[in-house]
Amino acid sequence: MDGRRFMAGGMLALAMASGALVGAARAEEAVTFTDLDSVLKQKPLLPEGATADIVAAQHVGASELQIVVARKIGLHTHEDTVHRIYVARGKGIFRFAGRSRRVKVGDILTVPKHVVHGFETAPGAEPLVLLVVETPE
Structure with missing residues (x-):
């Protein structure tokens, strides 16, 4: 047995x-596999066009991952989400809560709800490429 x-x-x-x-x-x-260059080639930020664009986005549960290309993102707030931002390309100025700070490739920022913030590229620099994770908290 x-x-x-x-x-x-x-x-x-x-x-x-x-x-x-x-x-x-x-x-x-x-x-699936891709790379940042392929994503950016599919939807480039044109010199005469918009100053910023979400070139790719994907929802994961309640969060969203975005790839943002920007020459300038005006001051704004998010009422319902926290943003965690990784600077993948470029360099520029991050403006927040009446202050400013230089940002570069490799920087990681956390922007809480209700904080006024925006970006602009450094003079003569390529557009910023930001990987943004937007989460409700």
Whole structure:
């Protein structure tokens, strides 16, 4: 009897592992890859056009990931969301709460709700490319 229980337990484990592998294979099929250059080429910020644009966005639960290209983003606030911003390209000035600070590639900013803020590129610099995670908090 012990041998049969062991065999049944082994079969159950094998069935569960097979199901996990099938589930993992389906999940792998849903994975997509791209790079920032490809995204930016699909929707460039034209010199004579808008001063800022969300070139890509994706919702993840209640949050949204945005790729923003900007020469200038005027002062504004967000009433319902916190923004976490990574400067992926460019350099410029971040204005917030009556103050200003230089920003560059690699900087990470957290902007709480209700804080007046905006960006502009440094004179002669390429547009800023910002990865923004917008979350309700």
